Structure formats: structure tokens, C-alpha cells
Amino acid sequence: MLKNVGIWLMITLLILSGCAPSLNKNEDEVVQKEDKQKKQEKSIVPSYQLSDETYRTILPYRTSASRGVITNQVMNRMDIGEMETGLRRLSKSYYDPEKYFFEEGQYLTSDMLYKWLGRKLTKKQLKKAVQDRVAFLQERGQKVDEERKQAIRHDFQLGLNPTIANDKSKKQQKNNPKYLTHILEHNFLKRNDDDTVELIGASIGIAMKSEYAFKTEIGGPTYHKTIDKETMMKKGKAIAQTVLERVRNIEGLSDIPIMFALYREEDKGSPVPGSYVAKTQVSDDDTNIGDWETVHEENIxxxxxxxxxxxxxxxxxxxxxxxxxxxxxxxxxxxxxxxxxxxxxxxxxxxxxxxxxxxxxxxxxxxxxxxxxxxxxxxxxxxxxxxxxxxxxxxxxxxxxxxxxxxxxxxxxx
Structure with a gap:
């Protein structure tokens, strides 16, 4: 028998998410505020909190509006977990776990993110992409007027990664690597006196590559481009500013505080994850990011x-x-x-x-x-x-x- 050894049951998933079934039968029922046109839904706020450092969540649990995107974009599995838990950890400095509740991002959708994570197109690429899309819709009997063409053209220009004229050019790929990998949203809610909960703030993590891996032909060799931290920070801050301007046009995110954090990924084969390297807080309806604070975290x-x-x-x-x-x-x-x-x-x-x-x-x-x-x-x-x-x-x-x-x-x- 082991002497002085206690039995410990692993509940890792619950600890990471801050979501636990209430051990108190008197769970509180609240109404979650939605858009005015939508019906209000009753939710439950668990009375029990695992610790002062974990967020309680609203039940039934609502998954992210961009669920699954991170697993398709971030190549190192270690980075996926660290990006999510690290963003919650940094958020505690702005949204007190004892006062506020956690919810996965409900505003940045999968469709939206895939458009943002792509490359911006050249004029020639844009013209062809719009023509192909219009032809595709017309073949299926859909009418495409000028207004819809403009919308299609707009969608094709939402990519936040650099333009590249020829993706089969090794030189162009190396000179214009994809810097941005993923954008992660977390929401934080407060309970009102009338037993409703509403959004009071959000955190947005922006994952940036430390190494860009690419091919110039199908079945060809994989090339690697190392992205130094200084370049990554410069690109990441510019991307964060653009993301802020866009989310301010989304109903629900237009007038709340938002914390932005830049995450530097490790390469695909690394046995340890990367880490967050900078963060900043934008107040209420502000549309400009000010100074950034260096985050001194690392996994060794x-x-x-x-x-x-x-x-x-x-x-x-x-x-x-x-x-x-x-x-x-x-x-x-x-x-x-x-x-x-x-x-x-x-x-x-x-x-x-x-x-x-x-x-x-x-x-x-x-x-x-x-x-x-x-x-x-x-x-x-x-x-x-x-x-x-x-x-x-x-x-x-x-x-x-x-x-x-x-x-x-x-x-x-x-």
C-alpha cells in the first residue's frame, strides 16, 4: 500500500474549461439576452465554482460559432490547447472569474474566419475569382445582379494574409509567407439584477506563425520559412487593428471592451506549445489599439x-x-x-x-x-x-x- 498517498481523480477537461456541474441543488435560472428579434432563452448558472481562478459557464453550454476552425488551421496539436487555456488565463486580468461568466465565442463565425484567414487577392486573381463564382451561381439558376457581385468581390478581399501573384514561385512564397493562422474569440457575461445575463467583454487571441511551411507543387518538397519574432509582432499588431475595425461592425461587439492577445506558435513538430507574447485592452467602442504590453510566458x-x-x-x-x-x-x-x-x-x-x-x-x-x-x-x-x-x-x-x-x-x- 502507498503510505500517505491520496487518491486523485483526474478531471482535466472540467478544469481547463472552468465548467463544472453544480454541487448545489439550488442552481440559479437566468434569461440570456439575445438580439431583439430573437426569443429569450432560459439558462442556468451553476452555483458551484471549482476555484476562484476558474470561470463558471452558462448552461446549456453553447459551443463556439467557429467550432472546428482551430483544428483545421493550427498544425501543432499542442498549440491548440495552449492558445485556448492561455487566452482564458490572460483574460482574468480584465474579467474577474468571481464576477463574470465564460462563454465560447458567439460572434466570429466559421465562414467569417475562413475568409479572414486566407490571402488577399491580386486584381487579376480577384477578377477571375468573381467571374468563377458568378458563373457557378448562374449555373444553379441563381440571379446575380450588380449588388451581389459587389458583395462577392468584397468577400474575396477579406483575407488578412499577404497577397501573392504566383503560389508556385518559391521566392514569392518565402517573401510573402502566411503569418496569420487563427483568430480565437472568448466572451464574458455578467448577471443583472433582473436575472438576465449579458455580454460585458470579449477576448480575441490571434495566432501567428513562427515558421511557414509550403509547397510549390502537388507532391513536391516542403519548404520552410522561419519568421522572426520582431516581424511576427509587427504583422500581428497590424492584423489586430484590422480585426478590431471589423468586429466593431458586428452587432454585440460594437461597444464592449475587448482584450487582444498575440500568440506565437511553435513549429509543427515541436513537443511543447508556443505562448502568448503580447496583449492589449481596447475600451468600449474604441476603434484604435494603443500600446501593447509584453507577455513574458514560455513553455520549455x-x-x-x-x-x-x-x-x-x-x-x-x-x-x-x-x-x-x-x-x-x-x-x-x-x-x-x-x-x-x-x-x-x-x-x-x-x-x-x-x-x-x-x-x-x-x-x-x-x-x-x-x-x-x-x-x-x-x-x-x-x-x-x-x-x-x-x-x-x-x-x-x-x-x-x-x-x-x-x-x-x-x-x-x-
Missing amino acids: LFPSDEGEEKYYDQQQQIKDFADKIQEYFPNYTGVIGEGFYIDEELQKLTLEIPLEFYGKGEVIGFTQYTYGLVQEMFQNYYELEIKIKSNKKMESVIYRKAGDNEPKVHIFNK
């Missing part, structure tokens, strides 16, 4: 050259931890770590230990041994999570919240 892989250069002591500690494990189980393949830092201060350390086990007894014994190492070697000022796996299956998890003296453990039965 251990072991790595970057980890050794920036956080040598942490990397050495993980190496010593790995050496101790090797004494107990010499045929393991190594410890992989990810550290999340804010202002160069470690906030969370996640370690993954891949091993081959031949019985539940080995899992229990190894987990117990690792638990002891955690108590001996790792300070408790940051969150710590250790995942013990075999054949890509989770065997056990050791978890300790920042400030706790003793970790909690969950050993999976299957």
Missing part, C-alpha cells in the same frame, strides 16, 4: 539546449531525477519534461516517464518509488504533474498543486 522542453541555456538548474534537477529512476528501473527510455514559466518563474512542471511494465505490482511499486523522489527532490512553489505511461497508456499520475506539501496519486485499473 526538458532536456533541451534551450532548457539548459535558460533554466540550467531546472534541467539539472530533472536529470538527477532521471538518474534516480534509472537506478530503480534501468531499461526505461528517459524522462521528458515541460516547464511553463511566467516572468521566468516556474508555474507548472509536467514530467512524462515512459516505461514497460509486466504487472500491476510493478506499476504500484514504481509509482511509490517515484512519489518518494518527488517529496525529496521537488519544491512545492509550482504545480507538478508526473505521468507514468507504458505503450502510450497512462498507468498512474502523481499530482501536486502549488503550495501543497503532499502529492496526490491515481493508479489506473485498466
